[in-house]
Amino acid sequence: MQAVGTSRSLTLADVTIRLEGRMLLSISATVMPGEVLTVMGPSGSGKSTLLAFAGGFLDPAFDVSGRILIGDRDLTEIAANRRHAGILFQDPLLFPHLSVGGNIVFAIPAAVKGHKKRRELAEEALEQVGLAGFFDRDPETLSGGQKARVALQRVLVSTPEFLLLDEPFSKLDAALRQQMRELVFSKAKAAGLPTILVTHDGADAAAAGGRLIEVGTEEKA
Template structure:
């Protein structure tokens, strides 16, 4: 079993006797595995199993192994798996900087030090000086950048993408795709992308697992 990356070891998920997902694969650090399928095929259900929030109405078996550690039975908050959704889910009552501070790893201490980390993070995504902005004043693409960086600042060991590009217009979609995959490679995160869009899979590169 590899000591780095995300391994899905004979994962199978069923509901009412019907098998929705069967997958056994490994995603190396910086690589992307794309899971494709129509609505209702089990894509988001697989992500729920990986992050530990699968509804009790499903029956599942198989192991989720992250960097050599079996995390299958850990609480969601102990798994260190980040997930980016279709909606940015930014806190509307917090500034952009405060949204990032919410995700900032607890190991970064001291107000000035945390502020420096947040400003550096905003610079990395082309939003330098946006710390005091209200999230409602941001474009869709800018919100997506902030949501991504909030996840990365929390120090995840793997990144899951739940069709996060689907609500962006074509130009912004290309930009955010490039940013997400570039950041994942730079930080050495294994990425699992679920989508029904072939353009997402093409942009991700790597292997594609198809659900029916």
């Protein structure tokens, strides 16, 4: 099984986000290893903006105060590529020029040396989600659910310290949605990763099983 980051809590300390002087959200929370915090609200309520702040890629048009910490380490001023955040979006965003296995190898930390070892880790990751033998496949030949599983494993092999989930189930059909919820949340718990899920779907929140914070109104940002 692939290694994961050292499990530490994730803290949103007095995080307030505004756009053009209008308050979008204000949150303080600590997410323990293996816990999922769900932030639920309609479009324009600042959910994805919160993840952008946590991940280090917030548009400068937003005015933000507060801090984000992993354990005792303050990430607020640290560049996105040094935060060790694992992020899943609505779309799998697989690299079309790489094979299925190549997508996963790409995310394996550089500290893992050797072509053979890196391929073995990628093949193991694929096998864990029922995709044994898919290493050399073109991502375009995969179903939506298969692409979602590859995207999940690509995140996990990168040894993240926390997960940010931006409505990753919303574009799956109903038959796959619950299956992917169970897979993602079980993987996050097994890896001991503090996780923030943003969604507008109450079924996502129920499946996550953790705390729920509701934000925003129907007013668009």
